[in-house]
Amino acid sequence: xxxxxxxxxxxxxxxxxxxxxxxxxxxxxxxxxxxxxxxxxxxxxxxxxxxxxxxxxxxxxxxxxxxxxxxxxxxxxxxxxxxxxxxxxxxxxxxxxxxxxxxxxxxxxxxxxxxxxxxxxxxxxxxxxxxxxxxxxxxxxxxxxxxxxxxxxxxxxxxxxxxxxxxxxxxxxxxxxxxxxxxxxxxxxxxxxxxxxxxxxxxxxxxxxxxxxxxxxxxxxxxxxxxxxxxxxxxxxxxxxxxxxxxxxxxxxxxxxxxxxxxxxxxxxxxxxxxxxxxxxxxxxxxxxxxxxxx
Numbered sequence: 001x002x003x004x005x006x007x008x009x010x011x012x013x014x015x016x017x018x019x020x021x022x023x024x025x026x027x028x029x030x031x032x033x034x035x036x037x038x039x040x041x042x043x044x045x046x047x048x049x050x051x052x053x054x055x056x057x058x059x060x061x062x063x064x065x066x067x068x069x070x071x072x073x074x075x076x077x078x079x080x081x082x083x084x085x086x087x088x089x090x091x092x093x094x095x096x097x098x099x100x101x102x103x104x105x106x107x108x109x110x111x112x113x114x115x116x117x118x119x120x121x122x123x124x125x126x127x128x129x130x131x132x133x134x135x136x137x138x139x140x141x142x143x144x145x146x147x148x149x150x151x152x153x154x155x156x157x158x159x160x161x162x163x164x165x166x167x168x169x170x171x172x173x174x175x176x177x178x179x180x181x182x183x184x185x186x187x188x189x190x191x192x193x194x195x196x197x198x199x200x201x202x203x204x205x206x207x208x209x210x211x212x213x214x215x216x217x218x219x220x221x222x223x224x225x226x227x228x229x230x231x232x233x234x235x236x237x238x239x240x241x242x243x244x245x246x247x248x249x250x251x252x253x254x255x256x257x258x259x260x261x262x263x264x265x266x267x268x269x270x271x272x273x274x275x276x277x278x279x280x281x282x283x284x285x286x287x288x289x290x291x292x293x294x295x
Contacts (some may be wrong), residue, residue, distance in 0.1 A: 010072060020062030022119045022242040027093045028060040029241065030075055030086070035060075038078040046076040068094045113254065114166060116245055122178040122237040124270050127187050128234075131201055133163050134170060135181060135208055135216070141202040143193030170214060180215045182273045188218060195294045202291035209284050215278035219285055224276075235266055 020028075035045050035056075042060075045055040058064045059074075066074075071094040072082055080087045117123065117134075125132050130144060141163045145156050167179040188205070191198050209216045234247040246257035257263065269293045278286060 021115055022238040023063035023093070024065060024097060025242060026239070027090065027097060028062040030090050030093065031071070032060040034075065034078045034080055034086070034090070040078070041080050045074070045077060047293050049073055065097050066094060112256070113247060116236055116247070117166065118169060118180065120236040120238055121175065121178060124180045124235040125232070126182045126270060126273055127232045128184045129190065130187050130192065131183065131205070132181055134179060135205060136163060137201050137204045138164060139197045140192055143197060147192070170208070170211065176213045178213045181221055182217050182270070182277050184219045185221045188287060199291050199294035202294065205287055206284055206291070215280050216283055217274065217280055218283040219273060219277040233266055233269070235270060
């Protein structure tokens with residue numbers, strides 16, 4: 001009798017995450033636990049579902065976004081009932097991976113970063129020249145996108161709207177993103193869009209600083225040289241079992257850093273900046289004074 005099942009190995013259209021995301025890794029870890037509980041090796045599981053061992057490995061590492069049907073087949077192979085826990089939870093995770101995030105419609109280089117930002121529970125951000133996107137007003141964001149980045153009015157409108165949508169992570173329920181931002185003095189003095197836009201932006205920073213999940217510090221010029229003279233960067237933390245991620249935007253493109261060595265360097269640089277910067281209270285006093293002077 002012919003076997004009409006759709007095998008994991010037969011579906012060559014399964015897309016990949018580039019790179020793996022926390023959610024895809026989480027699903028992969030659950031599938032690996034279930035495979036090991038069944039007493040199967042990666043090669044053994046591949047033999048049961050008729051695919052290559054490397055595909056099983058990539059699913060478990062989070063590199064591949066498997067279809068719900070493929071996950072269902074793996075669960076059956078591992079002797080897990082699909083209508084009971086933990087099978088129902090694993091299938092729900094798989095369905096979540098198939099849902100398109102709003103940022104995916106944007107395309108472009110920021111889509112991957114926004115996907116990480118959406119899943120993060122904590123963000124540490126250092127900006128040497130501009131106010132970070134999550135803290136920008138709509139007027140400030142519009143000016144940033146106009147200056148040398150976008151000339152098409154519809155393109156500017158789309159990018160500004162996307163930036164405003166990104167900011168919802170600071171207010172999401174029940175667990176808003178915890179954000180600690182260190183802004184160089186240059187970033188709060190630079191007149192993006194003129195004095196009125198800058199004044200509104202500075203007042204917005206003061207308002208955001210009152211949120212319990214937002215901390216803002218300013219690094220004065222007088223602090224001198226520091227470990228991040230080259231560029232800004234971000235450190236993202238996820239759920240306890242998910243490894244942290246470093247992010248640096250350069251003129252040549254984006255860098256996503258995961259190695260313990262790279263993360264240690266970025267963390268050391270951030271700790272150095274936090275020590276050199278004014279306290280949050282002093283920073284807000286400084287920003288308020290700048291706002292009053294922005295005429």
